[in-house]
Amino acid sequence: MxxxxxxxxxxxxxxxxxxxxxxxxxxxxxxxxxxxxxxxxxxxxxxxxxxxxxxxxxxxxxxxxxxxxxxxxxxxxxxxxxxxxxxxxxxxxxxxxxxxxxxxxGDQRAAITNGPPSRDTIAVPTKNGYRVTGHWDFSSGSSHGTWLVARGPVEGRPGEIRTSLVPKVDVPMVDTWDVNGLRGTASLSFDLDDHFVPENHTYVDSMATYEDGPLYVTPKVPMYSIGFAALAVELARACLDDAIGVATKKSQHGVSSPMIDRPTVHRQIGKNEVTLRAADSYLRSTASKMWDAAVNRGEVELAIRAEIRMASTYAIRQAVKVVDAAYEICGAGAIFKRNAVQRRYQDIHVIVQQFQGRPTNFETAGRYYLGLDTIGSL
Structure with a gap:
């Protein structure tokens, strides 16, 4: 191939x-x-x-x-x-x-989809495998996924989190994805009830890898964070570009001067350009630090992971501010579904509600810088 x-x-x-x-x-x-x-x-x-x-x-x-x-x-x-x-x-x-x-x-169209487990999820050891029971939400890409990732604790093994791999064809998906933003992700849910998973279809993250390149020494959590933050920044960029396009052509009802001639609009555009570019610059420089560490030192140290958590959360939350400002500039036309600004407005407000956008992530980073145990994932 x-x-x-x-x-x-x-x-x-x-x-x-x-x-x-x-x-x-x-x-x-x-x-x-x-x-x-x-x-x-x-x-x-x-x-x-x-x-x-x-x-x-x-x-x-x-x-x-x-x-x-x-x-x-x-x-x-x-x-x-x-x-x-x-x-x-x-x-x-x-x-x-x-x-x-x-x-x-071996299947060219393979894709694996994962989501967080519910509290009552459990894997029970049995002969040659595990009996897995639980509920998982937010399995993004489930419509094209071929395998489901079911993570959860193991009965009788405190602290062990084991991942079970289940062919999607064996599990009916539960359509709970009734949302206004990120609608096209097909982030459906699924349930397992005493479902047998062979031992060789399970693993724990601490298992030794058989590839040692920089991709495989980099933890998944910071990679998820940076990727979703980059997505948010580009979404905000598109929204702000749309707003600039509107401002160059539009006059608002009841206002004598065109938008392009109004100092308030000039200020809005300028401030949001700075906001977005600063957040993106911080995000890119931190992502570069992560990759440099993985390539040259073979690990991504906790200090870099703390910075990634800050940069990613900051970029997502700043992107929301930029989208909100762009939405305001675009006026009443932005409320219609046919307008891309409306879709992006809905998308960014779903993104910021996810783990990567939570303001409590700053607390996790702050605890690291204060020399305290981090509560939360880095």
């Missing part, structure tokens, strides 16, 4: 993003990436970008994945969200038993 290099993947993403742009209403209304479009993305390798080449993946450097996420975010946040989440989850291909990884990624 001919595997593109990272530069070719950027070109592929640009081409497919054009197709996504022409189908954003279909994605939003259908609450999923259309099957034919998802299949084309899978065939192009866009759901195996971080899978090692030894398993037929792209193994692209993380900065290239971020650029691909940004490319899709400029046209549709839901598609970008799936690209980020599905690919980072796929780095577990080097933690699971190699025969299982080959089973999964």
């Amino acid at each position: 001919n595997i593109p290099d990272s530069t070719e993947y950027i070109d592929i993403a640009n081409g497919l993003a054009e197709k996504v742009a022409g189908r954003v209403e279909e994605i939003d209304e259908g609450r999923r990436i259309p099957a034919d479009l998802a299949a084309e993305m899978a065939d192009a390798g866009l759901f195996r970008l971080l899978v090692p080449k030894s398993l037929g993946g792209g193994e692209v450097p993380h900065p290239e994945l971020l650029e691909i996420v940004r490319i899709f975010a400029r046209v549709d946040a839901s598609t970008a969200w799936c690209v980020n989440q599905n690919n980072i989850t796929a780095t577990d291909s080097v933690r699971m038993p190699v025969e299982t990884a080959r089973e999964i990624w």
Whole structure:
């Protein structure tokens, strides 16, 4: 199989993003990436970008994945969200038993989807495997996913969190995804009830990896955070560009001067350009530190992970402010579903409600800088 290099993947993403742009209403209304479009993305390798080449993946450097996420975010946040989440989850291909990884990624259209477990989730050890019971939400990309990731504690093994891999065809999805933003992510739920999972379809994150490249020494949590923050920044960029376009052409009812001639509009645009560029600059520099550490030192130290948590949360929350300002500038026309600003407004307000956008993340980072135990994930 001919595997593109990272530069070719950027070109592929640009081409497919054009197709996504022409189908954003279909994605939003259908609450999923259309099957034919998802299949084309899978065939192009866009759901195996971080899978090692030894398993037929792209193994692209993380900065290239971020650029691909940004490319899709400029046209549709839901598609970008799936690209980020599905690919980072796929780095577990080097933690699971190699025969299982080959089973999964031997399918060119493979994609694994994950979500957080409910409190009552449990895996009970049994002969040759586990009996898994529980409920999982937010399984983004479930419409095109082929395997489900079910994480949870193990009975009788305090502190152990084990991941079980279950073919999606074996599990009925539960459609709880009745939301206003990120509608196209198909972030459905699923239940397992005393479901048998073979031992070789399970693993724990602490298992030794059989690949030691920089992608596989980088923890998933900071990679998720940076990717979703990059998505938020690009969404806000598109929204602000839309607002600038409106301001150059529009006059508001009851106001004598065109918007382009009003100092208040000048100030709004200028302040929000600074806000967005500053947040993006901090995010990019922190992402660069993370990758440099992984490449040159073979680990991402806690200090860098704390900074990633701050930079990602800050970028997401600043992006919300920029989108809100752009929405205001666009006026009454922004309230209609046909307006891209309305969709982006809904998307960003779903993004900020997720774990990566919570203001309590600053507390986690603050505790680190005060020399205290961190409460929360870095």
